[in-house]
Amino acid sequence: MMGSSEVLIKARGLTKRFNSFTAVDGIDFEVCSGKCVGFLGPNGAGKTTTVRMIYCFLPVTDGELTVAGLDVKTQDRQIKGLIGVCPQEDNLDPDFSVIKNLQVYARYFDIPKQEATKRAEELLKFFALEEKRNAHVESLSGGMKRRLIMARALINQPKVLLLDEPTTGLDPQGRHLVWDEIRTLRKQGVTIILTTHYMEEAEALCDRILVVDNGKIIQTGAPKELIKQYVGKDVLEVEYDEQMVQTLKQELPDVEVEVFGDQVRVFAKQHGSFEQIIKQFPDKNVTIRNANLEDVFLKLTGRRLRE
């Protein structure tokens, strides 16, 4: 796609307060066109609030936020015309069929009826909902509803697609279907902002991740870089054992050992670092796995991501 370095969304000191409670606390970020950027953080981190400010649903308390150079405070109508929103909560119109949901939504964007129907049919095809064309919305499965919401978000051919927890509550099959579709959209050059509290999702889909907690961005980077930088390659997990911890520290001076309650977690920069040690403790129940974003989060905040 053209102009992949163009900054589409820019936030400076972006703040949202609900009465005295600060939900988003002076964050700075940029989203370039054609990229998929993920807000990763636990529930209550301020992800939805941030997304809602981007689509001008919530007024910003302080700071600056622009979308395609337009100011959310004064040019909300134009901005809303450029954005597609897939909200966290399902808000499809239960009074209409699947196709009619798309047609009526298109009308809100001033898309002429014929064009709307053409786009709606294409989107239903893309999201494998053609067979449900005339079905009642209430009869759709959770995964189908999500995909219909994504189709609806694309009806105005948005410059930016906002996906607020696109797979929360879906079964693994539904989740993978949605992931595939998001990947295809990425390849087509759609700029995507997604929020999630699943690290696999952020790893699988995002070019860049903003790790958020308590309304602040605590780290940013490409998923692989973040993992490499903060936790390395391999992670060993085992129940706390004094002797084993001592041995690990002696024999592998490079690794980082962290104790969380009665669990020990050891982070190594290289693959295969632990093989020698495990052999010395054959009766221990040891797990070795790849480092992931949850480790990053845990490292950064001292807390688990899933709550």
Added chain:
Amino acid sequence: MMPKLTYRVWKVWRRNAEVFTKTIFVNFIPSMLEPILYLAAFGLGLGAYFGAEVFPGGASYIQFIAPGLISIAIMYGSFFECTYASFVRMYFQKSFDAIIATPISVDEVIAGETLWGATRATINSTIVLAVVAAFGLASSPTALLIPVVAFFGGLLFASLAMCFTALAPSIDFFNFPAFLFITPMFILSGTFFPIPDVIQGAALGALPLTHVVNLTRGLLTGNFLPLAGLSGVSVALLGLAWLAVATTVFFVLSIHLMKKRLIK
């Protein structure tokens, strides 16, 4: 202060209109059967116990209640549309949230809902008007103006309803305005019996349905009746002024309250 509204209001209106036309028969039949039942049971049944010309303006009982039934249809049509039905769309279906994510503003969503409420009032009361005419109770061509009164009266009740909807913590909350506001108006606004002398002033001041009934009765018969010491023309003009002012106030207020509720 004043809401900013564009043609997009009609897109919200149209959404509701399209849902309505899908279920038109479910909506039509009760609207038609109810006034027939009232006219037959009360007008003819109960009316048989009254003299022929004992009601104000020399009306029989069935002639007296006919404009009352039209007015009640105006009030119910808009009030229940913009309380229960709007609340369902706002709270359970999250339809307002979905629409606000498009170039349509909150102001326009609420205005569209309110205009749709007024439209429901017009549709429902026009059906009643047709039934009344079929009973031979529309004696003046001015009756053709009743749908206009219905729309503007409906706009007032819809705006009032929207204010309650903006304040409603749950759907059960509407029992309060329904019992404390709507039911007293249903009974006391000169619908089924002339307003007793002692409350005529209060009814003109505080019960908007009274004005709708006065106007409808005048247009249906071509004869505006005096009330509370005012001439028939004065009553009609007072009614128009009262409705115009109250509608403006509550229309603007409903949008403000709703914005306060929806946008934090």
